[in-house]
Amino acid sequence: MSESEIADVDAYMHAMGERARGASRVLARATTAQKNRALLAMASALDEARDALETANRRDLEAGRDNGLAEALLDRLALTPARIDTMIEGLRQVAALSDPVGEIRDMRYLPSGLQVGKMRVALGVVGIVYESRPNVTVDAASLCLKSGNATILRGGSEAIHSNRAIAACIRQGLRVAELDDACVQVVATTDRAAVGALIAMPEFVDVIVPRGGKGLIERISRDARVPVIKHLDGICHVYVDQAADPAKAVAIADNAKTQRYSPCNAMETLLVHAEAAPFVLPELADIYRRKGVEMRACERTRAWIADAIAVTEEDWHSEYLAPIVAIRVVDTLEEAITHINTYGSHHTDAIVTENLTDARRFLTEVDSSSVMVNASTRFADGFEYGLGAEIGISTDKLHARGPVGLEGLTSEKYIVYGDGHVRS
Amino acid sequence: MSESEIADVDAYMHAMGERARGASRVLARATTAQKNRALLAMASALDEARDALETANRRDLEAGRDNGLAEALLDRLALTPARIDTMIEGLRQVAALSDPVGEIRDMRYLPSGLQVGKMRVALGVVGIVYESRPNVTVDAASLCLKSGNATILRGGSEAIHSNRAIAACIRQGLRVAELDDACVQVVATTDRAAVGALIAMPEFVDVIVPRGGKGLIERISRDARVPVIKHLDGICHVYVDQAADPAKAVAIADNAKTQRYSPCNAMETLLVHAEAAPFVLPELADIYRRKGVEMRACERTRAWIADAIAVTEEDWHSEYLAPIVAIRVVDTLEEAITHINTYGSHHTDAIVTENLTDARRFLTEVDSSSVMVNASTRFADGFEYGLGAEIGISTDKLHARGPVGLEGLTSEKYIVYGDGHVRS
Known part of the structure; x- marks a missing residue:
């Protein structure tokens, strides 16, 4: 359906939801082989459609330039040959992952003679709302398909032609594997009302995964009528313990801050034990200075880094995503843990220490999705955790915490075997 | 704090939430021994407070009678000696359960040399909103405590004196184990605004578990600003397959409907394969007639049960919780599965069959929390599933499905060990 034909967005989304629910019932019982066949056929289809993909992408890039899109956004939008290679490789990797659906665990006999256990099953229908990167279309579709979920994808309006061209390849892959087109649907309109409709159809959609800026995620979390797998902030900490190896501490605090500034898992605040400060702070300050990282530090830190500017309470709450670091000297491990649990965003926090007891305590007490x-x-x-791919990172407490891969797109139901058992 | 002192309910709930959040940090790292000591001390405190409990309960019962509470509700409200025994026994059982907190699984080395796995952790603060049964106060508090969660309990206004007397015993148990009072807090006001405040404090409360009628649960699900573990309906099915053993089919269809009418896991709709109908329906109809169960049946069923009344579309959607059963004859297993996935509430559904392939297909394709x-x-x-106890039953797709015990009150975070690892 082309955009001009979509007059009633609510009706369009409703029909899409209904088709997704139907397809999810079939997909939930598709064999691993059939799902893998579809993934590999999608990879081939992308490979054969390189010209069409680049033509479609050129239309998006031209429109983007005409609309004054920032250079960084245009860069994200671009489907270079290397990025097409990465999408193809990603599909092949997901095909190679083991299929979580149908796993049975903990089957055991109970005193009643019943045998009870849990079976891993797909969630049903996953709605993905994302911004400019068209490669998300393939990444998200492949993970959802492999985990037995039907998907409705709603990409950014600036990538609409690229996403439609990718969608055509996805449909071709589904057809090769004799799977219903509705297993993966790409919203064909740029009308923003489509997002509102998508996140408010609990009868058809089981979970929403938003991928993009904080504004998008906040809006969706607030308005969604279905559960949302998400993270809002990545206020990540490195704590250099009293028993830290100074060389490791410097290397980690440097890497966590400067390897890249924009990812959500980059460090924003460095906490240093008072006894480690002299062995770590001067050397780190040199590195940060050389790399142009602005240092905002507490009074005690500034004894070691005279040119650091004074930190404010607001800094502890800030996700800079920029060459800025907040630094605080603490007197105890406990003070560091309390700081992290108070100001952090439950994303990712690290301790540098050679002390076993301190490491165990930090792992146990820091309430973050990755410690x-x-x-x-x-x-x-x-990828680094060996999940093969991720659909996002969750900082929520329920369901999946941390990077969400195939397992996070499934849940477990109880299965029970009896032999005519009745309850007395 | 007595009720008369609570002028500002929002401020009162806010303070309670803040204390719960603080206590949850301590409780999350409490040892299993310390938590068990608290549970056993609560059991002793209840045993010693029988007179006080019965006096408090008498006040609630008298007020209930004065307010014209229905006999069934008065019955639920009563704290008989046997029910006090059950609460005490429940605490001892929860103390005997193994502690899920701190369990580590799937630790493995990745190509980078990092070691990555998952650690089971408490959710944090659990808010429980329930109606008349005062025993829920103890059941919920004990499960939350054992799983390392702080709890805020808000029982029905009609049980306020009983709940306060139970709360005193809980506090005594916490003190014996040197745990903060704020690990388990009972809302001391009957003001309904307390519920509204409790379910809208995401900064202090991580999950809400409502226990009670459908109206309560709908209201809470609609208004909550934190995740809710719940089930709305229990529209449960028994499907008698073509390959069913008729004796087992009759016994199960009888028991699932008539053993008790009001629980959410009682059967509401019976589906029977056309070839099994002659061997099952006449005998079952005799039983249902004798027990006064009203039969609402499809046209084909009525060939076997002439006195059944005609079923309507609405019946398939109905949770009777009463001596009424809807009956439908189907031609295939697939038709049965489609009926269940269309009209069911994802609670509990059963097949009666001797055929392996039919059983496997039903287990895989029925999208319910228990199959x-x-x-x-x-x-x-x-209890029947061997969880030791349950805080409720979830029919949602994410997090826990089915009966929710200790494990459902926890989640998993990633833990990562390196040796100075940095990303390149």
Whole structure:
């Protein structure tokens, strides 16, 4: 359906939801082989459609330039040959992952003679709302398909032609595997009302995964009538313990801040034990200065870094996503943990220490979705964790925490075997 | 604090939330031994406070009678010696359950040399909103405490004196184990605004578990600003397959409907394969007639049960919780599965069959939180599943499905060990 034909967006989304629900019932019982066949056929279809993809993408880029889109956004939007390669490779990797659907655990006999256990099942229909990167279309579709979920994808309006061209390849892959087109649907209108409709159809959509800026995610979390898998902020900490190896501490605090500034798992606040400060802060300050990182520090830190500017309470709450770091000296491990649990965003926090007891305590008491020992917070993602891919990162407490891969797109139901059992 | 002192309910609930959040940080790292000591001390405190409990309960019962409370509600409200025994026994059982907090699974080395796995952790603060049964105060508090969660309990106004007397015993148990009073707090006001405040404090409360009638649960689900673990309906089915053993089918369809009418896991709709109908329906109809169960049946069923009244579309959507059963004859297993997935409430559904392939297909394709083979739907609860206890039953797709015990009150965070690892 082309955009001009979509007069009634609510009716259009309703029909899409109904088709997705129907397809999800079939997909939930599709064999692993059939799902993999579809994924590999999508990869081939993308490979064969390179010209069409680049033509469609050129239309988006031209429109973007005409509309004065920022250079960074145009860069995200671009479907270069290398990015098409990455999408194709991603599909092949997801095909190679083991299928979580149908896993049975903890089957056991109970005193009644009943045998009870849990079976892993698809969630049903997943709605994905994302911004400019067209590669999300393929990443999200492939993870949802492999985990047995039907998907409705709603990308950014600036990528509409690219997304439609990718959608055509996805449909071709589904057809090769004899799966219903409605297993993966791409919203064909740029009308913003489509998002509002998508997130308010609990009868057809089981979960929404928003991917994009904080504004988008806040809006969706507020208005959604179905559960949302998300994270809002990545206020990540590195704590350099009294028992830290100074070389590891410097390397990790440098990497966590400067390897890239914009990812949500980059460090924003550095906490340093008072006894470690002299062995770590001067050297780190040199590195940060050289790399142009602005340092905002507490009074005690400034004894070691004279040129740091005074930190404010607001800094502890800030996700800079920029070459800025907040630094605080603490007297105890407990003070560091309290700081993280108070100001952090439950995303990713790391301790640098050689002390076993301090490491165990930090792992247990820091209430974040990823807690690390002697590693850079930048490792918090699905690829690095061996999930094969990720659909997003969750900082919520229920369901999945941290990078969400195939398992996070499933849940478990109880299965029970009896032999004519009745309750007395 | 007595009720008369609580002028500003929002401020009162805010303070309670803040204290709960603080206590949850301590409770999350309490040892299993300390939590068990508290549970056993609560059991002793209840045993010693029998007189006080009965006096407080008498006040509630008298007020209930004065206010014209229905006999069924007065019955639920009564704290008989046997019910006090059950509460005490429940506390001892929860103390005996194994502690899920801190369990580590799937630790493995990744190509980067990082070691990544998952650790089970408490959710944080659990808010429980329930109606007349005062025993829920103890059941909920004990499960939350054992799983390392702080709890805020808001019982029905008609049970306020009983709940306060129970709360005193809970506090005594906490003190014996040197745990903060704020680990378990009972809302001391009957002002309904307290519920509104409790479900709208995401900064202090991580999840709400409503226990009570459908009206309560709908209201809370609609207004809550934190996740809700719940089920709205229990529209449970028994499907008698072509390959069913007729004796098992009759026993299960009888038990699932008539063993008790009001529980959410009682059967509401019976589906029978056309070839099984002659071997099952006449005998079942005799039983239902004898027990006074009204039969509402499709045209084809009425060939076997002439006195059944005609079923309507609305019946398939109905949770009777009463001596009424809807009956439909189907031609295929697929028709039965489609009926259940269309009209059911994703609670509990059972197949009666001797055929392996039919059983496997039903288990895989029925999208309910409990799916059973050759067993009565009445078995769907935490005690029967060996969870030791349950805080409720969830029919949602995310997080916990089915009876929710200790594990459903926890989630998993990622833990990562490196040795100075940085990302390149």
